[in-house]
Amino acid sequence: MIFEVFRQERKGQPFQHAGSVAAPDERFAEIYAREQYGRRQESIALWLVPRSAVHEIAEFPDEFEMKYRRVDGYSIKARLREARERAGTLEMAPGGES
Amino acid sequence: MDTRTQEFLEYVQSGGQVETTDWMPDEYRARLIKFIEMHGNSELMGVLPERDWILRAPTLQRKLALTAKIQDEVGHAQLIYRVVEDLGKPRSACLDDLVSGKAKFHNVFHYPTRTWGDVGVIAWLVDAAAIVSQKALLKCSYAPYARIMKKICWEESFHILHGRDVILALVTGTDEQFELVQEALDRWWEPLMHFHGNPIPADEDPMYVWRIKSQGNEAARQEFLDGYVPQIRELGLTIPDPALRKDEETGVWRFTEPDWEKLRAVVTGHGPASEERLAFRRLSREDVAWVEQVVLAEAA
Numbered sequence: 007m008i009f010e011v012f013r014q015e016r017k018g019q020p021f022q023h024a025g026s027v028a029a030p031d032e033r034f035a036e037i038y039a040r041e042q043y044g045r046r047q048e049s050i051a052l053w054l055v056p057r058s059a060v061h062e063i064a065e066f067p068d069e070f071e072m073k074y075r076r077v078d079g080y081s082i083k084a085r086l087r088e089a090r091e092r093a094g095t096l097e098m099a100p101g102g103e104s
Numbered sequence: 105m106d107t108r109t110q111e112f113l114e115y116v117q118s119g120g121q122v123e124t125t126d127w128m129p130d131e132y133r134a135r136l137i138k139f140i141e142m143h144g145n146s147e148l149m150g151v152l153p154e155r156d157w158i159l160r161a162p163t164l165q166r167k168l169a170l171t172a173k174i175q176d177e178v179g180h181a182q183l184i185y186r187v188v189e190d191l192g193k194p195r196s197a198c199l200d201d202l203v204s205g206k207a208k209f210h211n212v213f214h215y216p217t218r219t220w221g222d223v224g225v226i227a228w229l230v231d232a233a234a235i236v237s238q239k240a241l242l243k244c245s246y247a248p249y250a251r252i253m254k255k256i257c258w259e260e261s262f263h264i265l266h267g268r269d270v271i272l273a274l275v276t277g278t279d280e281q282f283e284l285v286q287e288a289l290d291r292w293w294e295p296l297m298h299f300h301g302n303p304i305p306a307d308e309d310p311m312y313v314w315r316i317k318s319q320g321n322e323a324a325r326q327e328f329l330d331g332y333v334p335q336i337r338e339l340g341l342t343i344p345d346p347a348l349r350k351d352e353e354t355g356v357w358r359f360t361e362p363d364w365e366k367l368r369a370v371v372t373g374h375g376p377a378s379e380e381r382l383a384f385r386r387l388s389r390e391d392v393a394w395v396e397q398v399v400l401a402e403a404a
Contacts, residue, residue: 024255025186025248025251025252025255026186026190027182027186028186028189028195030399030400030402030403030404031403034399034403038182041179042179042182042183045175046259062125064125
């Protein structure tokens with residue numbers, strides 16, 4: 007069996023994929039993972055996940071160009087300037103004229 | 105070359121990285137397997153010259169450090185064979201090809217370790233030469249290998265320090281101890297100059313073309329000389345090549361051309377210790393076969 011190994015370096019940090027170990031069962035996988043990814047105190051926790059349990063998604067089509075979900079979907083510069091002109095606050099804005 | 109392969113080549117040459125499940129040309133996969141397998145073999149065979157010295161190490165501290173280094177190298181072999189397995193060649197097939205002499209391992213592991221001076225020279229200079237090569241793999245176009253190399257390079261840095269410490273203890277000791285290091289260096293210089301391979305131009309080196317490594321052979325050797333010749337000389341040691349000098353104008357190291365035929369002979373199994381090392385690996389594989397059977401039977 008192949009187990010994917012994820013390791014956490016310090017408390018509060020995310021678990022990151024470190025590599026994999028091949029082992030006949032979970033007991034051996036634990037021993038191998040401890041030896042290979044933890045013997046120098048470089049990890050404070052390990053996750054062992056059978057490779058067959060990993061469900062990968064690698065395609066993210068964007069047929070409808072849903073830019074309104076993201077910050078790059080909004081260009082407010084021109085409108086903000088217009089609003090400031092109308093309110094007479096253009097000079098007070100950070101950066102002055104610009 | 106078909107369009108898809110051409111696009112793949114352009115992708116890796118512009119710094120793109122490939123994952124296990126991505127499409128890749130057959131030639132790329134075959135070259136990856138051969139290269140990474142040889143690296144795994146070298147880690148595994150590389151512990152044998154040092155293993156000979158565990159019992160003879162001069163102090164308990166040295167025994168422990170040497171044992172830890174050996175454990176690291178075997179661990180590297182396991183990580184690397186795992187990468188090869190995911191590319192399609194099982195570890196048992198790698199070990200079969202290793203003990204039958206079909207697959208290669210690095211030139212420096214075909215030589216005997218005669219004295220404790222050899223252990224210092226190996227841990228310091230052979231590992232330093234290896235780090236130069238391994239650093240050129242951190243940007244490997246095959247991402248799973250590049251990721252594993254990060255961990256390996258991190259562990260190797262302790263090995264170099266351990267080697268340097270052994271060397272410093274000897275060169276600050278008696279004249280006899282100093283001589284031990286000089287004599288070992290005299291024997292190891294040629295294999296060290298062979299280490300990075302013949303000076304094939306990077307653009308003609310398939311390993312560079314596919315961006316499996318990010319540096320040509322001669323560039324790696326120059327980097328090694330630049331970093332380590334001054335460190336060797338400052339200890340009062342003499343490098344056994346009267347032609348070795350740095351061309352001040354070009355910044356390029358000049359040296360006596362190594363015998364490349366000899367390198368070819370050594371890595372194809374005709375080195376001074378090749379037979380003995382392979383015989384030992386064969387023996388230990390037969391000796392522990394029952395463990396594998398028991399473990400697999402129990403897990404089944």
